[in-house]
Amino acid sequence: MMAGRTFGTKLAAGFGLTLTLTLLMTATSALALRYVMVAKDDVIKEASVSLVGAEKLSSTMERRIGDYRAFILNKSPEWLTATNADRAEFLKQVSALRESVAEDPTAMKLLEAVSTAEAAHNTVVGDLITTRQNMTTLNIDVLNDPRAKPAREALLAAIDALINRVSATMAATRTESSNRATAAIIFIIGLGVTLIACSAAVAWRLSRDLRREVGAAVGHIQSSSAQLEAAAAQQASGGRDQASAMSEITTTISELLITSRQIADSAQRVSKVAEDTAEAARSGDATIDQTRASITAIRTQVDQIVQHMLALGEKSQQIGGVVDLVSELAEQTNILAINATIEASGAGEWGRRFAVVAEEIRKLADRTAGSAKEIRAMIEDVRGAVNTTVMATEIGAKAVDAGSRQFDDATSSFRKIAQLVATTSDATREIELSTKQQTTAVEQVNAAASDTARASRETESSAVQTKQTAAHLSNLSGDLLDLVGSGRH
Structure with missing residues (x-):
């Protein structure tokens, strides 16, 4: 339903x-x-x-x-x-x-x-x-x-x-x-x-739906994290291979003049791959921004829930004030009835009728005070349930904030990858230009090769960091499953 x-x-x-x-x-x-x-x-x-x-x-x-x-x-x-x-x-x-x-x-x-x-x-x-x-x-x-x-x-x-x-x-x-x-x-x-039994059934149904939906969402996050981790591992391996290749280029610098055109063609292809990689990184950045916006919307909804629960607590307090007023009126009525009984007893035969009425009024005041106490106890139970709900909602809000910070870290990592890919693209363009012109010295070629090796190492380091971030995101997904009581998959 x-x-x-x-x-x-x-x-x-x-x-x-x-x-x-x-x-x-x-x-x-x-x-x-x-x-x-x-x-x-x-x-x-x-x-x-x-x-x-x-x-x-x-x-x-x-x-x-x-x-x-x-x-x-x-x-x-x-x-x-x-x-x-x-x-x-x-x-x-x-x-x-x-x-x-x-x-x-x-x-x-x-x-x-x-x-x-x-x-x-x-x-x-x-x-x-x-x-x-x-x-x-x-x-x-x-x-x-x-x-x-x-x-x-x-x-x-x-x-x-x-x-x-x-x-x-x-x-x-x-x-x-x-x-x-x-x-x-x-x-x-x-x-x-x-x-009370109906309310318990509603709470059980909501808890079951929460575990089911959050479990499904976290399963998708874990799957995406595993794919991201595998891609980062592959990129790290490629970075190490690229660094080894640049070392061989440094040792074989004497053959650079002969294979310059081949290197220029290879550099052009690498530049194209770098551009594609940069475009993919920007697309990933946009996706994470959308995810962050969704988390922000969830946080807003959680805050609204907290506000509604606090408003319910205030209404409960207002009802408690009305009950206190009823209790005070019952107490005053009881006192007046006792005084009327005393006055009636002093009036002798003529006050007997009024004493009977005063006694019934006093009993009615006692029952009213008892009912007010029962209503006050119910209001305290409702207020305790509201406080418990607010605390649970605050814990969920903190978890959402932690997830948002982790997505910020992932966004930073994607941006670093894009910057490193851009650096690699610039380096390959420099290699292509130097090989086409063939007017630069061997030292310039050697420097360009060194820059390329350094960029490869940075790419490898960034890939390792991305892999760690993906693993951490997977652990956070498992913690979220534990939080909602669905267990780790």
Whole structure:
């Protein structure tokens, strides 16, 4: 599927796939956590409404009992009005509570029991109020009516049973919400393990492609190095032979006048060969320049990879800053919830509802802080992976720089060969000119022969150096194979 692409493209595709998997995991985790939070908030809200409504019934009934007792004591119309208002509010609260507990049959039965007990109690209270209205002075028997206490205790007991049922339902729904949160966490962990396995598979594929492609390229370099080494050896051997020939020319200088034309023809052919050799050296120089340009492009791509990885590290740090802010907000929320709980405990019966809400807010802040710690740990893992990738890329960049310097050395050697070939060509032209004119002395011919011998020795030395350079390039190719883990061929 990825065949035919450059390694840079494959690395970018692998990074993009890993980033996509990471974003997928983050989005899925956020959606799962949001689902759990919304569900838990709904449960807490519904249960809190029911519990608060049940507790309001108790407080309203306590207030009504106090109001009608005050009317019995002083027969004030204000207390009678307050008593009737308390009953109207009680009935309104029962109607509202009936809607919130409609899904709980047991709670509905208890609420009906409260309504029945309230009706019986209201009958007794109405009789006592009527009796007190017909009296001019307070009779203690009205307060000690035997029907009042059982009716009141039955009503309060029915309200307490309803409160206990609503509290038990709230505890059960809280447990169910916790189970949902646990299931969401297990789902996120499973998803994380799956995505890690996918990322490992992508990394293995990229590593295998790198070894394969670099191994093939290095194989071509080794083959070219072997050919260059063989050519240099042949050129060195030719240089030694040429030096021996020039020595024989020096010893047979007396025959130079007879064979001058032959020497001139040979010199012309040597000049032509030298020109061809110089042209080949220039072509090799141009090829190496192109190779150097390619290495420079590789170095640029490596630098871009390093910049992208550093940018990823900076984004990870920015995410870490956001997580720190979330942790700080969770901590502040926890402190505020604790303070609210303390204040609610000091408020007595009236602060009990607010204490329940404050406790749930504190638990939510604790879970938020725990999630922030987990996200911070994941960010540290990503940051460590980024640092490792940057170090590996820097090592590759250094290897590319070393290869570039070796190509510079090879370029210098080719230029030296071209210069030596040019020197040889000039010397042969001088020999050709001297033999054609036949006006120079034997000493000039001898000097020209010496120059030619020296040039041959320099050519031999340059050929030996070229051979060493080719061998060194072959060793570097083997080191590059070892670096990518493909082994030496």
